[in-house]
Amino acid sequence: MTRWDLTAEEFKEAVLENIKNQFRRTIDQATKEQIFQAVALAVKDIIVDEWIETHKTYETKDPKTVYYLSMEFLMGRALGNSILNLRVYDVVKEVMDALDIDLNIIEDQEPDPGLGNGGLGRLAACFLDSLATLDYPAYGCGIRYRYGIFEQQIVDGYQVERPDEWLKNGNPFEIKREEYGVEVKFLGSVRVVKEPNGRDKFIHENYQSVRAVPYDIPIVGYNNYTVNTLRLWDAEAIRKFDLESFDRGEYHKAVEQENLAKTIVEVLYPNDNHYQGKELRLKQQYFFVSATVQQVLRKFKQKHTHIGLLPEKVVFHINDTHPSLAIPELMRLLLDEEGLEWDEAWALTTKTCAYTNHTIMSEALEKWPVELFSRLLPRIYMIVEEINRRFNHFLIKDYMVKKEHLHRMAIIADGDIRMAYMSIVGSYSVNGVARLHTEIIKQEVLKDFYQVYPNKFNSKTNGITQRRFLLLANPALATFITERIGSGWVTDLPQLKGLETYVDREEDQKLFMAIKQHNKERLADYIKEHEGINVDPHSIFDIQVKRLHEYKRQLMNILHVMYLYNQLKEHSDYDMVPRTFIFGAKAAPGYRRAKLIIKLINSVADVINNDPNIHHKIKVVFIENYCVSNAQIIFSAADVSEQISTASKEASGTGNMKFMLNGAVTLGTMDGANIEIVEEVGEENSFIFGMSSQEVIRFQHTGAYNPWDIYNKNKDIRKVLIQLINGYYMPDDPDLFREIYDALLDGEGQPPDPYYILKDFESYKEAQKKVDEAYRDKKRWAKMAMLNTANSGKFSSDRTIEQYATEIWGLQKTPVDIRK
Numbered sequence: 001m002t003r004w005d006l007t008a009e010e011f012k013e014a015v016l017e018n019i020k021n022q023f024r025r026t027i028d029q030a031t032k033e034q035i036f037q038a039v040a041l042a043v044k045d046i047i048v049d050e051w052i053e054t055h056k057t058y059e060t061k062d063p064k065t066v067y068y069l070s071m072e073f074l075m076g077r078a079l080g081n082s083i084l085n086l087r088v089y090d091v092v093k094e095v096m097d098a099l100d101i102d103l104n105i106i107e108d109q110e111p112d113p114g115l116g117n118g119g120l121g122r123l124a125a126c127f128l129d130s131l132a133t134l135d136y137p138a139y140g141c142g143i144r145y146r147y148g149i150f151e152q153q154i155v156d157g158y159q160v161e162r163p164d165e166w167l168k169n170g171n172p173f174e175i176k177r178e179e180y181g182v183e184v185k186f187l188g189s190v191r192v193v194k195e196p197n198g199r200d201k202f203i204h205e206n207y208q209s210v211r212a213v214p215y216d217i218p219i220v221g222y223n224n225y226t227v228n229t230l231r232l233w234d235a236e237a238i239r240k241f242d243l244e245s246f247d248r249g250e251y252h253k254a255v256e257q258e259n260l261a262k263t264i265v266e267v268l269y270p271n272d273n274h275y276q277g278k279e280l281r282l283k284q285q286y287f288f289v290s291a292t293v294q295q296v297l298r299k300f301k302q303k304h305t306h307i308g309l310l311p312e313k314v315v316f317h318i319n320d321t322h323p324s325l326a327i328p329e330l331m332r333l334l335l336d337e338e339g340l341e342w343d344e345a346w347a348l349t350t351k352t353c354a355y356t357n358h359t360i361m362s363e364a365l366e367k368w369p370v371e372l373f374s375r376l377l378p379r380i381y382m383i384v385e386e387i388n389r390r391f392n393h394f395l396i397k398d399y400m401v402k403k404e405h406l407h408r409m410a411i412i413a414d415g416d417i418r419m420a421y422m423s424i425v426g427s428y429s430v431n432g433v434a435r436l437h438t439e440i441i442k443q444e445v446l447k448d449f450y451q452v453y454p455n456k457f458n459s460k461t462n463g464i465t466q467r468r469f470l471l472l473a474n475p476a477l478a479t480f481i482t483e484r485i486g487s488g489w490v491t492d493l494p495q496l497k498g499l500e501t502y503v504d505r506e507e508d509q510k511l512f513m514a515i516k517q518h519n520k521e522r523l524a525d526y527i528k529e530h531e532g533i534n535v536d537p538h539s540i541f542d543i544q545v546k547r548l549h550e551y552k553r554q555l556m557n558i559l560h561v562m563y564l565y566n567q568l569k570e571h572s573d574y575d576m577v578p579r580t581f582i583f584g585a586k587a588a589p590g591y592r593r594a595k596l597i598i599k600l601i602n603s604v605a606d607v608i609n610n611d612p613n614i615h616h617k618i619k620v621v622f623i624e625n626y627c628v629s630n631a632q633i634i635f636s637a638a639d640v641s642e643q644i645s646t647a648s649k650e651a652s653g654t655g656n657m658k659f660m661l662n663g664a665v666t667l668g669t670m671d672g673a674n675i676e677i678v679e680e681v682g683e684e685n686s687f688i689f690g691m692s693s694q695e696v697i698r699f700q701h702t703g704a705y706n707p708w709d710i711y712n713k714n715k716d717i718r719k720v721l722i723q724l725i726n727g728y729y730m731p732d733d734p735d736l737f738r739e740i741y742d743a744l745l746d747g748e749g750q751p752p753d754p755y756y757i758l759k760d761f762e763s764y765k766e767a768q769k770k771v772d773e774a775y776r777d778k779k780r781w782a783k784m785a786m787l788n789t790a791n792s793g794k795f796s797s798d799r800t801i802e803q804y805a806t807e808i809w810g811l812q813k814t815p816v817d818i819r820k
């Protein structure tokens, strides 16, 4: 059975059979969760035939393949997306309707696979969708974490983390591939012996090891036959069956190995943009990278006798530095297993690896202590040392770098291994994720490396998949668009430009805004159900959803809400369009200040939402547990998209693109991809404010910023700040938010207000005022919103992936044809 010849009758039969065989029940006895499992298995049945065909095609044609290595894949739910990409949504819906079952409720039974933190993991998921849709041979390679990103609850205004048990009922889409298991070795020591031919042989002894076993998840292309693979590695203990026969010493070791296996894949690190040198994290990194590289080489050797062909058939893409051990691991296999000389191995490695940088935040740059690294990965450390030694030598010889200046660029320095530097030296391509970000990398953060390797550096502006974030998440708007310009946009987003013809037609403006209204009501229902708050769907929906981080400045947003509330309290006739300020954000569990900002948002919400005297002009909502599945309800309901990071800090952002696609207007700084968004839609259709990245960088260099000057001059700001410490929002604990006040004004040893919140506040306030004015003019607003959708074509991950495929990876499209 393929997606093209599926009938309703067949599908229904398949679902009923699955319920019988899996649960010994009939459909009317089955729980919703069981029906979900049965439907998912019926869908998987369609997918698997095409999956097999795809891999047969790859087997025969033997095309170059990208292995996208990533610690994170923030996939979101698979069922709805799979049936949409298979184009069997209508058939499945018909069957469910006939059975009197609500398909949406069945979809809601699926746990949201949250194997990622935020932007970097979601980008990887969008890329997989585009790769499959564009017929490119690709694998996503990562870790099958037992627990994904924690589930956030808000208790008494505070974030509380609960484990995410996404595998509790099994995953109907995955297939365990026992036969592809490989061994990964840690710890121990390396003995060097001379071989008769004079070569050194490196023998890794007294190690502990685990067995890496892959689980494959299908990635269904849209409207084609391609089904690619997300390969997630699980860890199992080696030889666990003969535990009993071990003597005491070995028994101990066996238990250790058992524990090692269990702990490695236990949980996703919930940090975003903050590095901590944790041993377990390094184990995770080497575990999945070693398993992947070993398995890819094994497969390559089954087809090819000449290892020199490797770069023509394989590319390892390194998603941030987290999988950068692919570089020394590939070197190890080429040297120790294939017997290549260093120079040959290095030439192959540096033609096979490509690296993307996703952040310039210095606290996110990975550097592993030599002591830890060399103990855990003794052979890999020897290789990194040699890479460093040769790189230093090259700098001295070819670039006349003076010995005393080597330190700045060294891969190993001050007792640390700097992973970004190793990634650049070991890759043939280094890319940033938006134009500004790439420029900052080249001119500031990695300037020395840009001077040495100018040709490696390139820019690939991020993108998002319109299949999930418009076609699936906003069906009403999708239909509106297709009725006017046809359905080509689903795989060719720039066609949205065709909507420009309609932006001045009053009838279409009204329809467009009616769809927005419908989506706002859907979100209002969600908010009522989950947060118990009534919001007015006719108010402006002003939304900021993203990880909580100081540089993203959720604090500036809530301080402005406090300011508006003061205006309403001071002037009974204060004129503003009613506004609902919506937040959604997880904070890293150890990031104290971020968690305090969540508490502040909730405290402000409590006071404002319960004040009858402001006539519901402002509501503040914090949506619990922001994740891919509720994101699919949130983006389509926004009027205003808050993208207010301190300029230079947000590498790209991708939420900004999801809002734009769904007809929200950006209120933002000139940062990351916002710059390119404004370039596409025009400054007159956005609300831009704040310092430029150059100004921020200059201030950072000179340190010429004193927030007290602003505090003293600006009484509105002063009033808001004093409310942080006088118990206005926290009568029982007036000192709770003092930390925030202090950080903005004095900095406690740090520079004060390092993200320039007070500096940008006035200009943010002005921009917000303009939003209010613009919204009063219904036609003007409708046109702006429509123009945002119409001009979002550039931000499809299809465009991004075409650029990676042609400019970095050198892939050929390899379509799958089933109708032979």
Ligand code: 26V
Residues within 6 Å of the ligand: 117, 118, 119, 120, 121, 123, 269, 271, 272, 273, 274, 275, 276, 320, 358, 359, 364, 365, 366, 433, 462, 650, 651, 652, 653, 654, 672
């Ligand atoms: C960094 C770290 C540091 C070590 C500890 C664990 C951990 C986990 C995740 C990260 C990722 C930080 C980088 C990141 O997510 N960058 C985001 O990438 C998006 C996709 O390119 C981009 O749109 C966002 O602007 C950027 O912040």
